[in-house]
Amino acid sequence: MQIRRVHLAGLSLALLFLGGCSVLSFAPARLPGSDAALTAAAETVVAQLTPLPLTQTALVTVTATPISQPTLPPTPSLELKPSATLPLLAAMPVIEVMYYTYCRGGAGDGYPVDAILFPGDSLTVEGKTADGFWWYVPTPKLHRRIPTDHCWIFNGTVSVKGDQANVPVIGTPTPSSG
Numbered sequence: 001m002q003i004r005r006v007h008l009a010g011l012s013l014a015l016l017f018l019g020g021c022s023v024l025s026f027a028p029a030r031l032p033g034s035d036a037a038l039t040a041a042a043e044t045v046v047a048q049l050t051p052l053p054l055t056q057t058a059l060v061t062v063t064a065t066p067i068s069q070p071t072l073p074p075t076p077s078l079e080l081k082p083s084a085t086l087p088l089l090a091a092m093p094v095i096e097v098m099y100y101t102y103c104r105g106g107a108g109d110g111y112p113v114d115a116i117l118f119p120g121d122s123l124t125v126e127g128k129t130a131d132g133f134w135w136y137v138p139t140p141k142l143h144r145r146i147p148t149d150h151c152w153i154f155n156g157t158v159s160v161k162g163d164q165a166n167v168p169v170i171g172t173p174t175p176s177s178g
Contacts, residue, residue, distance in 0.1 A: 093163060093164050093167065094161050095122070095125055096158060097122075098159055101153060103143075103153045104151055105148065106172040107129045107133070108172070111152070115151055116143050121140060123135075123153070125160070126168075129169065129170070136170045
């Protein structure tokens, strides 16, 4: 708004200056008793043309006001109790696949391939054979070939991380000949 006043004042001053010095300027016909009105008008124009100091002032003041967040009632926590028949899965070891390998329908090479595993795949162990050569794991959905829940992976193709003492021994079905 202040910039607009400065521009208007400058334009008015330029018009007065050019109008007073120009060859084409003309004086309007004066009416009787109009001298007082012209004097008042000239004083108003001069008063409006008085330059204002150019200073930077804040046009808007922003005040940060904290907004209170609604408080929610505390969420009830679930209490997990270990089962007497199955050990906790959190205590089970994790295997990491070291080589491309098969996860089969049973503990042995005679079983069908349920999934193909890649180096770096990690699986939680849920069981093992009595001799400890095969691990019973959830079939990974990403590499699944046959829709099964669990499969067996050979111990020689993985590295085991965690305590193996609590892993239950699981029997494996007899391979079907076909």
